[in-house]
């Protein structure tokens with residue numbers, strides 16, 4: 001009797017998967033690809049549900065690469081939206097090589113349907129149509145690139161954002177102070193708009209968090225070897241000369257978005273975040289503020305990094 005009661009209790013209290021939208025500048029650094037792998041692993045564990053992937057790197061191979069990864073994990077129907085007239089159009093081998101590599105018979109090594117970003121829908125349209133279908137206060141946005149898409153969404157549909165989004169998990173800035181960080185300084189007006197006006201709480205993973213935990217390049221060769229061709233491992237090999245270790249910036253924002261209650265990080269006091277003209281994030285403590293930043297406790301660092309490595313390389 002007691003056992004049945006306990007099981008019934010566990011069944012009804014099982015958490016719903018976290019509804020995630022992943023907004024990425026995929027192609028500018030390899031941590032975006034590892035972060036997407038983590039979200040897929042968390043979806044396989046029924047902890048997350050990837051509602052859409054939207055892209056802020058305005059390059060033709062960004063959407064095809066995302067399509068490769070989503071299809072690789074068995075989820076080819078996740079909506080993909082691309083920025084129009086966006087930042088950083090530069091070529092990137094980490095997305096171009098996996099998205100174009102073919103087998104001897106001419107088929108793609110990583111099957112995908114979008115072969116040019118021009119075929120994909122506009123990111124703001126995708127964000128709107130996906131959010132409209134979600135319950136109120138249910139969606140977590142993981143933004144690991146520039147704020148271009150989310151600033152445009154906030155301009156276009158502020159009420160939709162206010163109703164549907166529960167949390168905004170951003171890899172951006174440096175805390176409590178630091179140099180202008182790439183994701184912020186690449187689109188300063190958009191970052192300023194989002195970090196000042198976004199209606200839900202925002203939790204920042206600053207530059208210093210990912211910098212303190214390096215993804216070991218050796219794990220790319222060992223832990224992803226369960227399959228002959230892995231699009232994320234291939235992206236890693238094409239980003240820089242192997243072997244190299246790389247900061248886990250975007251991975252930390254993805255992990256926090258889904259497992260925010262697992263003690264991988266602690267949180268700063270609440271406050272406000274403004275962006276100065278050089279792209280620095282300026283945090284001001286404020287008891288009524290809704291912005292916080294992650295703090296990495298030394299005692300938890302090894303455990304948190306191990307979670308990132310295991311989830312990123314988890315077999316599908």
Ligand SMILES: [Ca+2]
Pocket residue numbers: 024025026028029031032144145250
């Ligand atoms: Ca990124």
